[in-house]
Amino acid sequence: MRIxxxxxxxxxxxxxxxxxxxxxxxxxxxxxxxLSVLLILGGVHFYHSEIExxxxxxxxxxxxxxxxxxxxxxEMRSRFLVSAGNFAENPFVMDAVSQVVQNPxxxxxxxxxxxSVWHSSFSDGWLLGLNGELxxxxxxxxxxxxxKQAIADVLAGASxxxxxxxxxxxxxxxxxxxxxIYTKDRKPLAVLVLRMDLNDRLFPLLxxxxxxxxxxxxxxxxxxxGQALFINKRTIQPGHDFFEREPLTKTHxxxxxxxxxxxxAYYGIDYRGFPVLSYIKPIxxxxxxxxxxxxxxxxxxxxxxxxxxxxxILGGSILLIAFGLNWLHRKxxxxxxxxxxxxxxxxxxxxxxxxxxxxxxxxxNRTGAIEYINKKFTExxxxxxxxxxxxxxxxxxxxxxSRAEYTRLWKTLQAGETWQGEFHNCKKNGExxxxxxxxxxxxxxxxxxxxxxxVKEDITMRKLDALAIVDANNQYQTILDTMPDLLxxxxxxxxxxxxxxxxxxxxxxxxxxxxxxxxxxxxxPEPGAVCFAAIQEAAAKGKSIGGVYCLPLPxxxxxxxxxxxxxxxxxxxxxxxxxxxxxxTSRKIAEDELVMKNAEIERxxxxxxxxxxxxxxxxxxxxxxxxxxxxxxxxxxxVKDMNFIRSAAEKMAARLDGLLELSRVGHQVNKEEKVxxxxxxxxxxxxxxxxxxxRKVEVISTQEPLLLYGDKxxxxxxxxxxxxxxxxxxxxxxxPRIEIGAVRVNGDWELFVRDNGSGIDxxxxxxIFGLFHKLEPKSAGSGLGLALVKRIIEVHGGHxxxxxxxxxxxxxxxxxxxxxxxxxx
Amino acid sequence: MKSEPRVILxxxxxxxxxxxxxxxxxxCDFTSHLVHVEDGQFALDYLYQRxxxxxxxxxxxxxxILLDWNLPKLSGLEVLKTxxxxxxxxxxxxxxxTTSSAEADIAAAYAYHANSFLMKPMDYAHFHQMLETxxxxxxxxxxxxxxxxxxxS
Numbered sequence: 001m002r003i004x005x006x007x008x009x010x011x012x013x014x015x016x017x018x019x020x021x022x023x024x025x026x027x028x029x030x031x032x033x034x035l036s037v038l039l040i041l042g043g044v045h046f047y048h049s050e051i052e053x054x055x056x057x058x059x060x061x062x063x064x065x066x067x068x069x070x071x072x073x074x075e076m077r078s079r080f081l082v083s084a085g086n087f088a089e090n091p092f093v094m095d096a097v098s099q100v101v102q103n104p105x106x107x108x109x110x111x112x113x114x115x116s117v118w119h120s121s122f123s124d125g126w127l128l129g130l131n132g133e134l135x136x137x138x139x140x141x142x143x144x145x146x147x148k149q150a151i152a153d154v155l156a157g158a159s160x161x162x163x164x165x166x167x168x169x170x171x172x173x174x175x176x177x178x179x180x181i182y183t184k185d186r187k188p189l190a191v192l193v194l195r196m197d198l199n200d201r202l203f204p205l206l207x208x209x210x211x212x213x214x215x216x217x218x219x220x221x222x223x224x225x226g227q228a229l230f231i232n233k234r235t236i237q238p239g240h241d242f243f244e245r246e247p248l249t250k251t252h253x254x255x256x257x258x259x260x261x262x263x264x265a266y267y268g269i270d271y272r273g274f275p276v277l278s279y280i281k282p283i284x285x286x287x288x289x290x291x292x293x294x295x296x297x298x299x300x301x302x303x304x305x306x307x308x309x310x311x312x313i314l315g316g317s318i319l320l321i322a323f324g325l326n327w328l329h330r331k332x333x334x335x336x337x338x339x340x341x342x343x344x345x346x347x348x349x350x351x352x353x354x355x356x357x358x359x360x361x362x363x364x365n366r367t368g369a370i371e372y373i374n375k376k377f378t379e380x381x382x383x384x385x386x387x388x389x390x391x392x393x394x395x396x397x398x399x400x401x402s403r404a405e406y407t408r409l410w411k412t413l414q415a416g417e418t419w420q421g422e423f424h425n426c427k428k429n430g431e432x433x434x435x436x437x438x439x440x441x442x443x444x445x446x447x448x449x450x451x452x453x454x455v456k457e458d459i460t461m462r463k464l465d466a467l468a469i470v471d472a473n474n475q476y477q478t479i480l481d482t483m484p485d486l487l488x489x490x491x492x493x494x495x496x497x498x499x500x501x502x503x504x505x506x507x508x509x510x511x512x513x514x515x516x517x518x519x520x521x522x523x524x525p526e527p528g529a530v531c532f533a534a535i536q537e538a539a540a541k542g543k544s545i546g547g548v549y550c551l552p553l554p555x556x557x558x559x560x561x562x563x564x565x566x567x568x569x570x571x572x573x574x575x576x577x578x579x580x581x582x583x584x585t586s587r588k589i590a591e592d593e594l595v596m597k598n599a600e601i602e603r604x605x606x607x608x609x610x611x612x613x614x615x616x617x618x619x620x621x622x623x624x625x626x627x628x629x630x631x632x633x634x635x636x637x638x639v640k641d642m643n644f645i646r647s648a649a650e651k652m653a654a655r656l657d658g659l660l661e662l663s664r665v666g667h668q669v670n671k672e673e674k675v676x677x678x679x680x681x682x683x684x685x686x687x688x689x690x691x692x693x694x695r696k697v698e699v700i701s702t703q704e705p706l707l708l709y710g711d712k713x714x715x716x717x718x719x720x721x722x723x724x725x726x727x728x729x730x731x732x733x734x735x736p737r738i739e740i741g742a743v744r745v746n747g748d749w750e751l752f753v754r755d756n757g758s759g760i761d762x763x764x765x766x767x768i769f770g771l772f773h774k775l776e777p778k779s780a781g782s783g784l785g786l787a788l789v790k791r792i793i794e795v796h797g798g799h800x801x802x803x804x805x806x807x808x809x810x811x812x813x814x815x816x817x818x819x820x821x822x823x824x825x
Numbered sequence: 826m827k828s829e830p831r832v833i834l835x836x837x838x839x840x841x842x843x844x845x846x847x848x849x850x851x852x853c854d855f856t857s858h859l860v861h862v863e864d865g866q867f868a869l870d871y872l873y874q875r876x877x878x879x880x881x882x883x884x885x886x887x888x889x890i891l892l893d894w895n896l897p898k899l900s901g902l903e904v905l906k907t908x909x910x911x912x913x914x915x916x917x918x919x920x921x922x923t924t925s926s927a928e929a930d931i932a933a934a935y936a937y938h939a940n941s942f943l944m945k946p947m948d949y950a951h952f953h954q955m956l957e958t959x960x961x962x963x964x965x966x967x968x969x970x971x972x973x974x975x976x977x978s
Contacts, residue, residue, distance in 0.1 A: 606927050610895055613924040617945045618841035624949030625848065644841045761866075764898050 028329065032322055039314055047307045051300060058277055058299045059265050061211060066279045066292045069218060072205050073283050073290065077162055080177055084194045085160050087120050088179040097127065097181045097190050100135055110136040117194065123174060126193040127181075130155065135190060141169070143176075147193045150178040154191060164222055164287040166198055166231060168242055173198040173231075206232055215276075215295035221255045222287040228259040231288070237272050246271065254278030258289040270295075360435065360456040366449050368392045380435075380458045382428030393454070398432050400424035413441050413452060422459070433460045488579040489567070492539050494519035494532050497576065519579075527551055531562060531579065538564035538577050548584070559588035607770070611655055615648035622648070658784035665714055665792050675715060676823065677706040677751070681740055684719040691727045698737040699723075705823035706742055706749060714792045721785035722753040722813050729811065731758030742820075749820035756810040765802055793817065830856040831964050834887035836868040836904060837861065837922075838896050842945065846891065846922075849953050855960040860887065865899025868892070869907055872914060887917060889963050892939075894923035894930055902933055909938040916970060918963060 087093060096113045100106050110127075117125030117138055126137040128151065134143075143151070144167040154161055160179035167174045174195045181189045206218040220231040227245040234240040250256050252269040258280040270276045270293060278293035354361055355374050360381070363372040370388045378384050381396065388395065401423050412419040418440045426432055435456040442451040480487070481502050489498040495518050501507055513522070519535075520528040527549035537544035547562035563580040570576070622644045629637040681701045685692070692699060708715055723738060730736040739754040760768065769790040770783075793800045793815050800815035833850070837843040843861050850857055862868045868890075870878040890908070894901035901921060908914045918940040923930070926944055934942050943959070946952045 606925070609927075610923075610925045614839055614842070614945075617924060617947055618839065618845070620947050621845045621949045621952055622841065625845075628949075644844065648841055761898065763903075767900070 025329065028325060032318075032325070036318055039318060043307070043311055043314065046310075047303075050303050050307065054299050054303055055277065058294065059279065062216070062277070062279045062292045062294060063265070063281075065210065066218075066281050066290055069205060069292070070281045070283050070290050073202065073220070073288065074285070076201055076205070077283070077286060080175070080196050081160055081162050083120065084122075084162075084177040084179045084192075087117075087122075087194065088160065088181045088192055090116075092116070093192075094181060094184065094189070097192075098183060100127065101129065101190055104135065114138045120194075122194045123172075123197045124195040128191040128193065130188055130190065132191075139195075143193050144174075147176040147178055150176065151191050151193065154178045154180050155188075162286070165224065165229075166243075167195075171199070173202075173242060175202075203232060207235075213294050213298045215274075215298040217270075217293050219255060219291045219293070220283075220288050221258055221291055222289065223259045228253070228255045230255065234271065254280060254291050254293050258282075258291045267296075357455075358457075360454075360458065362393060362454040362456070364393060364452045364454070366451065368394075368452070371451070377456075380427070380433065381425075387428070396423070396425040396427075398424055398426035400426075400432060409439065413439060413449075416441055416443070416449065423456070433458055434463045435459060484583065486581040486583075488519075488581070490519065490535060490577050490579050491574050492535060492577070494528075494535055496522070523549075524551070527560075534562045534564045535577055535579065538566050539575060542566050548588075556585075558583060558585045560584065603770075608659065612652060615652040615655075618648035619645050619652075655784075658788075662784065662788055662791060665717075665788060665795060672710055673712060675708045675710070675712045677702070677704070677708055677742065680708070680712065680715045680719055683716050684723055687716070687720050688723050688727065691724070692738075695727055695730055695736055697727060697730065698735070700737065700739045700741075702741045704742050704749075707821050707823050708817055709819040709821075710796045710817065711792075714796075718789045718792050718815075719753070721789045725785055726753060726755035726757060726811070729757045729760075730755060731808075733757050745816075748816060750814055750816050751820075752812055752814045754810060754812040759807045759809040760802070760804040760811055761807055762804060765804060768802060769800075789813075830858045831888040831960075832858045832860060832885050834868065834871065834890045835859055835861045836863075836865060836890065836896065836901070837893045838863050839893070842893070845949075845952060846956065849956040850960075852953065853957055853960050855964050857960065857964070863897075865896045865901065865904040868904050869899065872908070888969075890917055890919045891922050892919055894921055894925050894934070902930075902937065905934065905937045905939055918967075920959070920963075 093113065093116065096109050096116075100109055100113065113127065114125055114136060124137065124139040124141075126139070126143050126147075127135040128143065129135055132151065132155075137143075144163075146163040146165040146167065150161045150163050160177060163176040163178070167176065175198050177194050177196065179192050179194070181192050183189045202220070206220065209216045209218070215236060217234065217236050218232075219234065221228050222231065223229070224245070227247055230240075230244045230246070231242065233242050234244065246253055246256055248256055248259060251260070253271060254262075254266050254268050254276065255271075257266050257268060257278075262280050263282065264280060266278045266280055268276060268278060270278075275296040276293040277296055277299070278291055280289060280291050282289045356376075357374055358376060360377040361372070361374040362370060362377055364370050369390050370393060373383070373385060373388055383395070405421065409419050409421065418438060420438045421436075423435050423437055424432060425435055436459045437454055437456040439452055439454040441449045442453060444450040480500050483502060486507070487498075487500040488496050490496050495516065496514050497516075499507075499511060499515070509522075519531045522528070523531060530547050530549035534544040534547040543566065544562070544564040547564075549560055549562070551558050551560065560581045561584045563582070565578050565580075567576040567578055622641045626638060626641040626645065629641055678701070685699060685701075691697075719740065723740075726738045727736075733756055735756075737756050739752075741754070742749050742751050744750070769786045790800050796817050798815055798817040800813060802811060802813050804811045835843060835846055837846070840863075843863075847859055847861070850859055860871065862871050867878070870876045872887075892901050892904060896904070901923065905919055905921070908917065908919055915938070919938075920941040920943060921930075921934045921939050922943050922945060924945050931942050943955065946955055
């Protein structure tokens with residue numbers, strides 16, 4: 001359910017994010033374009049108005065200055081003309097000229113006349129006759145060509161005339177003026193040509209400029225021979241001279257325009273190829289035209305630079321903003337795209353998770369019709385998509401799941417809650433299987449259930465395994481319970497974690513006294529060390545078998561055999577060991593007994609072989625002697641030999657009897673009964689009465705009413721032999737005494753037979769119970785009695801020992817028998 | 826061959842066996858002097874001349890000891906131990922003569938430096954042969970260290 005929800009949300013989110021993204025881009029672009037257009041328009045407008053205003057200002061400036069210059073030039077010209085007129089009207093001049101005309105040889109007058117030319121601040125002067133002949137001149141040069149033209153005009157009746165075309169001589173530019181000299185009665189007398197130096201008058205005027213413009217140039221042009229003639233030198237560009245010409249075809253030149261008749265402002269390209277603003281104004285009453293021009297750059301450069309800077313700044317800013325916004329947008333977009341991509345991947349992952357899920361996943365609609373099953377579902381149930389899509393999951397019903405369970409399921413789901421439980425369902429092939437299911441309703445936007453998702457797991461194996469585990473556990477428990485052994489779980493330090501005993505009475509102490517404690521601390525040192533060593537061996541080799549320790553318990557010594565095995569290592573835990581302690585006390589006792597029995601048998605066989613062989617050696621050897629002695633007719637020796645043989649044979653017979661008797665008592669206690677000690681003693685005293693009375697032995701017997709448990713006849717034999725033995729070794733005791741008594745030692749009764757006879761060398765005490773062992777070779781008896789006593793007592797479970805303080809101090813035999821009790825107890 | 830008869834100490838509790846040995850030695854080519862004691866205690870008493878034991882004047886320290894193994898009071902082993910741990914007697918050859926053939930006995934005898942371990946033969950001929958050989962070996966062929974201690978007296 002969570003998975004599906006996630007998918008739905010993801011899709012919605014993606015749609016939302018992509019649409020908002022598109023509109024954003026559009027608005028952004030529009031706003032940006034509008035802004036740019038506005039900026040561009042504003043910029044252009046600003047630029048235009050700026051340029052225009054600059055033009056306007058500049059034009060005003062140069063037009064004003066042009067007007068001024070034109071006026072100045074005009075004034076210069078008219079002054080020149082006036083002064084020439086004045087000169088010609090001068091009475092002195094008139095008089096002198098008339099004299100010269102009348103008498104051309106009047107050289108002094110000529111000189112005076114020419115002198116007056118210089119005085120009148122003209123550079124040179126020529127006086128010509130009406131026929132054009134030269135009367136006199138200040139210069140040796142002839143009259144200029146232009147002056148000749150003017151002379152013709154003046155002669156034809158014109159007023160004084162100023163030539164338009166200047167003449168150049170050396171470095172100087174001159175302008176000629178022609179005037180008629182009249183007589184007093186106004187008759188033409190002569191023609192005067194006066195020359196004026198323009199260098200001093202015109203050029204400074206032209207070159208003067210009151211403004212800051214560096215490229216300002218004032219040019220005086222005129223039309224001459226179909227060309228534009230520059231009178232003054234073009235100074236902005238070096239390499240130009242006076243009187244240069246330009247063809248009229250170069251209409252872009254302001255000078256050409258001027259020549260062609262243009263007046264006022266003109267925007268064109270000058271001779272250098274630079275765009276220039278010019279102002280053209282003809283100089284009145286002359287062919288001269290003044291052209292004042294200035295480079296566009298000169299007055300627009302600043303503006304342009306500023307505008308360019310402005311454009312650059314503004315454009316740069318716009319671009320920067322645009323790029324910035326674009327970058328931001330891209331980043332945002334890529335981020336969105338990335339998260340969308342990731343979301344897509346996630347969705348894909350989730351769908352794979354669902355499809356490849358090891359759980360059975362089933363989705364139904366509200367009515368229970370199956371809409372989706374995953375692979376595992378098909379794998380487990382055998383139903384394919386074609387089989388189940390559109391059908392109800394009840395096709396899986398086996399009838400094994402109870403109706404109540406289904407009711408509970410539907411109630412839970414309809415309440416909008418998740419149901420969890422188990423089904424015992426049926427596969428397509430009819431096989432039954434167990435599944436653990438979790439069914440969850442899915443809600444639509446309106447809060448109503450739209451689907452159910454069921455996630456199930458095939459738990460058949462688990463069910464079977466669980467049953468098997470229960471079985472195994474039961475079996476294991478049964479095995480444990482039938483084991484007589486004690487089991488402990490310990491760690492390497494012998495700390496006890498768990499224990500098992502089939503019966504808590506086999507525990508010696510309450511579990512709380514040893515659980516969580518170390519065996520080393522709980523057990524006595526020696527058993528503790530044995531257990532610890534076994535655990536260490538198991539830690540090193542995996543197991544340890546055969547360690548044995550002994551515990552002194554109230555019921556007696558108990559022996560335990562240890563088996564230790566390392567338990568499978570568990571993560572995060574120190575190694576644990578299983579320690580099995582088996583009570584082998586009975587086995588141990590049996591073993592010890594067996595060892596004892598074996599030793600006894602060995603001793604027996606040894607004794608038999610030695611003690612029976614000895615008489616045989618005697619018999620065999622003496623038979624040889626007998627034969628020899630008889631052959632040698634040695635009658636006395638024959639008797640001797642025969643005695644040896646006889647005594648050996650008797651000895652052998654006695655020993656064989658003894659062996660027989662020993663074996664009789666040695667096997668078992670024939671019958672067991674309660675016998676009063678007094679009864680036994682009394683019987684024995686009857687049996688040994690002869691010896692006792694002949695040796696005058698005083699017999700003292702205990703009065704304790706003790707009950708012995710065992711074979712009465714054998715008990716009688718014990719006491720009889722002991723008393724016999726005592727009597728035998730009374731030695732030369734003057735007042736012999738034999739004491740039969742009982743004392744309590746550590747709560748148990750101990751019986752004793754004590755005499756005050758010759759005693760036994762302590763060195764010999766060890767062997768007196770030996771079979772056929774006789775302390776006195778010559779003494780009576782078979783050497784069997786004490787061996788028999790020991791055997792009987794041991795067969796009854798008792799123990800006998802002998803003590804003597806040495807020769808002459810008597811002998812005491814002490815022995816115990818189990819189950820000796822007071823009669824009244 | 827020395828002219829002086831050798832002294833043999835026989836420790837034997839069985840009178841019959843002692844008689845057999847006595848007779849055999851009488852028949853033997855070597856002259857010897859036999860001293861017979863009946864148990865281990867007597868043997869030591871004899872050697873140490875104690876507990877009132879006074880041997881006849883002519884009896885000297887034994888040249889060889891024939892020792893039975895199963896003896897009353899002190900066993901052959903104990904007698905052997907005493908002899909072989911006493912610097913005075915330890916050089917005397919001790920020959921164990923017994924009916925026992927138990928391995929434990931043989932091992933114990935040699936552990937305490939018995940010089941030989943013989944089993945009593947079951948018939949006269951073998952008994953005789955054995956003693957003859959024994960005398961020849963110990964009295965004729967065998968060399969003894971010179972005893973500075975000299976005789977027992």
